Amino acid sequence: MAMDTPRQILYHVSLNRYNMIMGADRSAILMTGMFSMILIVLIQTWWSIALGVLVWIVSVGILKRVGKVDPLMLQVAARHFLYKDYYPGQSGLDRKSVGTPVKWAGGKN
Numbered sequence: 001m002a003m004d005t006p007r008q009i010l011y012h013v014s015l016n017r018y019n020m021i022m023g024a025d026r027s028a029i030l031m032t033g034m035f036s037m038i039l040i041v042l043i044q045t046w047w048s049i050a051l052g053v054l055v056w057i058v059s060v061g062i063l064k065r066v067g068k069v070d071p072l073m074l075q076v077a078a079r080h081f082l083y084k085d086y087y088p089g090q091s092g093l094d095r096k097s098v099g100t101p102v103k104w105a106g107g108k109n
Contacts, residue, residue: 018071024063025074032059 019026033056040052066073 020067020071022060022064024060024067025071028063028074029060032056032063 021029036052036056036059039055040049042048070076
C-alpha cells in the first residue's frame with residue numbers, strides 16, 4: 001500500500017509553547033512585579049507608589065517587546081553572562097603532567 005503524502009504526527013500545542021505571562025517571560029514579569037510591590041510596600045509614600053507603578057508599566061512594556069523578538073532571550077542572555085572571556089587549553093583527564101620546561105621557568109639552559 002503506497003502513501004502519497006508524508007506521515008504527519010499531531011501534537012498538542014501546549015507542548016511547544018513558551019512559558020510566558022502577559023506576552024513576556026514569566027520569571028522576568030514576576031520579578032519586576034515583586035520588585036515594584038516591595039518598592040511600594042516598604043517605602044509607603046505617595047511618590048513610591050507612583051514610582052512602583054511606573055516601573056511596573058515600563059518594565060512590562062520592555063519585556064513584551066523582548067518577548068516578541070525572542071521568547072528565550074533572557075535565558076540566552078543569562079547563559080551568555082556565565083561564559084568566561086577566555087578558556088585555556090586543557091588536556092584530557094588521564095594525561096600526566098611532564099612539568100614545566102626549564103627554558104620557561106627562567107632557569108639556565
